[in-house]
Every structure is written in C-alpha cells, then in structure tokens.
Amino acid sequence: MPQSSINRNLLLLHLTVIIWGFTGILGALISISAIYLVWYRVLIAFISLFLYFKFTRQSIKINKGSLLKFTLTGGLVGLHWILFFQSIKLSNVSVTLVCMSSLTLFTALLEPLVNKRKIEYLELIIGLFIIIGIYLIFKFEAKYVIGIILGLLCAFCGSLFTIINSKLIKHSKATIISFYEMLGAWLWVSLYLFLSQNFTNKMLLTNSDLIYLLILGTVCTSAAYVAGVSVMKELSAFRVALITNLEPVYGIVLALLFFKQEEKMSLGFYAGALIVLGAVFLYPIFKSKIEHRKLKKQLPII
Template sequence: MLLSARNRNLLILHFTVLIWGFTGVLGGLISISALHLVWYRVLLAALALLVYFRITKKSVVVSQRDILKFMGVGVIVGLHWVLFFHSIKISTVSVTLVTLSSVTLFTAVLEPIINRSKISFADVLIGLVIIFGIYLIFKFEFQYLWGIIFGLLCAFCASIFSILNARMVKRSSPTIITFYEMIGAFFGVSVIMLLKGEFTDEMILSNSDWMYLILLGVVCTAIAYVLGVAVMKELSAFTVALTTNMEPVYGIILAVLIFGKKEEMSTGFYLGAIVVLGAVFVYPYIKTKIESRNKQLVNRKLH
C-alpha cells in the first residue's frame, strides 16, 4: 500500500530525528577531544553542502552583510557543539541529551527579550517544570555536575542561534544559512584551537574515527538537515516541533543499546528525565491551545 505524502514525510522526519539522536552516540564513540571533533564535523558538513550545491546547481552568492551575519551565528553553533560533545565526554550521552532539553526553558526567557515581545505565561510555566526536572537530575547524579553545567551552557547557545535562525530564515534559504554557519563555526573553532595550541598530533584520526566523523559530518549534519527542511513543505510546524522532541528519547535508547551499563542511571535521574521530557512534549500542545483560544477571543471582540 502506497503511503500518502504526509505519512511519507512523517516517516522521513522520524528517521531524521533518529539520526540527530545518534549524534550524541557518535560523540561518545569518537576518541578525539570535543574541540577537534567539532572542527572536523563542521569542515565535513560544509564540504558536503558545497557538493550538494554543485549537484543541484544552486547559487551560494549572498550579500557581504548576510555572510558576516550567518558566519557570526555559526560561531555560536560551533560553541554549542563543542559544549555538547564535551558534556558527553565528561558525563554520559543520557545526561547531556536530557539537560539539552532545557533549550525550551532558555528560549521561553530569551525569545521575548531578543524579539521585544510579550512573555508567555505558558512558556514560564513549562520553564519552571523543566527547572524542577533538572534539579532532580542534579540531586541524584551529582557526580555528573560539570556534564550538566556544560549541557546547560550548550542549551543556552542552542536557544540563541535558534532564535536568530528563526528570524534569518524568513529572508534567506535555510540551506544557504547552514552552509555559511558551518564555515563560521569552522573559523571560530579554528581560532580557539590556534589560541590553545590544539593543532597537534592528537588530531590524527584512527580508521574508526574517520568512519564515525564522516557519518557525523555528512549524514547527521548535512543530509539530515536537508531532509529536515524538505519535510516542512508537507508537515505543520506543530507536527515538526512535537516529533523533534523525540531526539533525546531516541538518543538515550541508542546510547543504552550501544554503551550498556555506562548509560545506566539512578531512579532519580529517570524521574527527572521524565519531568523534563514530559514538559517538552506537552509544551507544543499547550502553546497551540493557548494561541487558538487567544485567536477566538480576538475574533469575538471584533464581531
């Protein structure tokens, strides 16, 4: 039986989110430092996107102002990934992915400030629930304190570049934005490595590292991004947001299957994870309901 366009795109979206969830696992498998890992990742992603543009014969020409803007945001993206992989290397994939879910909390606070809009009561409420969930994880998994802190910093960066991307994508191609952001991330990480003297023999990769990095840079970054953008033509923003929330769930399941006992946590961790992920899942539904009710109230006043 042939799938409808919507169901086919929904399957593609779930597959894409599964690939994103696998990113954390690859971070745990690759032996080099987080800084070196991200340097290779963004370089491979930029090259893969360049090949994509060559094949599709799409132009990458934009104004100098836009290039600087996109690359500037790319520096934040690069920092986000360095913090993400460093968190994984000093804690676990599960701890990092759950902590990263706090991006909803940071967005609830930062988006109204950056866009100069009204703070949503639903956003604040969901944010408080997420704080409680992260508190439980802190309480029961205190040995991963620094992993949680770096995970929170990673979520903070993710919130900033997500808000900025949401503004830029209204005027520019998402794929073009990503291409220049990867270049910006590459230069940003390169500068940090130069200052720290990180261009050393430690960057030499094993055969397995090369394989994992190609998967990370090409499949999990470039291809997954193109697929993620493509499905938005058929699926609603609500469906995409809700499905994307499966990323930490898929990631934790994959991590447990691959790393086994290393990913086993206390009951308190799973309780905190359920609170955080539950809040993240419920958030789009509550947000949509409130926005729908507000529109109805406005329409009643007009009539």
C-alpha cells in the same frame, strides 16, 4: 494533500530525529577531544553541503552583510557543539540529551526579550517544571555535575542561535544559512586552535574515528538538515516541533542499546528526565490550544 505523502514525510521526519539522536552516540564513540571533533564535523559538513550545491547547480552568492551575520552565528553553533560533545565525554549521552532539552526553557525566556514581548504564563510554568527536573538530575547524579553544567550551557547557546536563525530565515534559504554557518564555525574553531597552538598530533584520527566522523558530518549533519527542512514543505510547524521533541527520547534509547550498563542511571535521574521531557513535549500542545482559543475569541460573531 494526499495522505500517502503526509505519511511519507512523517516517516522521514522520525528517521531524521533518530539520526539527530544518534549524534550523541557518535560523540561518545569518537576518541579525539570535543574541539577537534567539532573541527572535523563542521569541515565535513560544509564540504558536503558545497558538493550538494554544485550537484543541484544552486548559487551560493550572498552579500557581505549576510556573510558577516552567518559566520558570526556559525561561531555560536561551533561553541554549542563543543559544549555538547564535551558534556557527553564528562558525563554520558543520556545526561547530555536531557540537559539539551532545557533549550525550550531558555528559548521561552530569551525570545520574548529579543522580540520585546511579555513572557507568557505557560512559558513560566513549563520553565518551572524543567527547572525541577534538572534539579532532581543534579541531586541524584552529582558525579556528573560538570557535564550537566556544560549540557545546560550548550542548550543556552543552542537557544541563542535558534532565535537568531528564526530571524535570518525570513530573508535567506535554510541551506544557504546552514552552509555559511558551518563554514563560520570551522573558521572560528580553526582560529582558536591556531592562536592556542593546538594544531597538534592529537588531531590525528584512527580508522574508526574517521568512519564515525564521516557519518557524523554527512548523514547526521548535512543530509539530516536537508531532510529536516524538506519535510517542512508539507508538514505544519507544530507537527515538526512535536516530533523533534522526541530526539532526547530516541537518543537515550539508542544509548541504552549501544552502551548498556554505562548508560543506566538512578531512579532520581529518570524521574527528573521524565519531568523535563514531559514538559518539553507538552509545551507545544498546550501552546497550540491556547492560541486556538485566542483565535476563536477574535473571530467575529455572525
């Protein structure tokens, strides 16, 4: 594989991760409540993905069983995003992004239960460091306690649908899964708004909200997702995971640039964030080394 092609894909992946980090900025800038924000986001996302399928002349036909699985998982995706944006509105971008990093902890604990395997010592150690980091954030940023809790619940939901998608991807294309999950998220949020009689004038958008939502739904959701999937053709899963872990780092830097004083936190927060992000970033490195050693032991001696 040419080095120029690898470098191009690495650059594309970094840009994609920066765009994902920018999602939190848009969430803070959009004035409508979190549930309306998500309703518009997934609506724009699945419409733009539908247009993508039409443009590329790809079929979106699936069987009823897959449709049910995708739309149910979409409800979980919708809840994840509602919690994410509500956490931002009740705290700030930096707090929410660090809490989102606990997704690694939840996945390390939940995946072995789903796949019926033992939890590895490395996962327990990394999980312990993440808990210590989050404890420090709780201790020094008590005024954001509800936002922190919502951020952790958001990470828990994110972990669940990530595990589910890791099974679904074995039988379906990533773009098809994404399209129907966006549609499912929109249907479930719409059902909730209908039953709770919350389709009101509170959903009306200002001109700036409309612009931010269009960027969020197209660039930060549909386009970024397609780009994120495309680089996996040439980059290893390890490399993709390692760079994706930079999302909260990019997001916090962007938040400081956009909101300045509003995003400046206590030293305790940054100590906790450093522990969490360090654990998340080092996890795939240590895991790769352990798996490499296991593989070497299994190789026959010639």
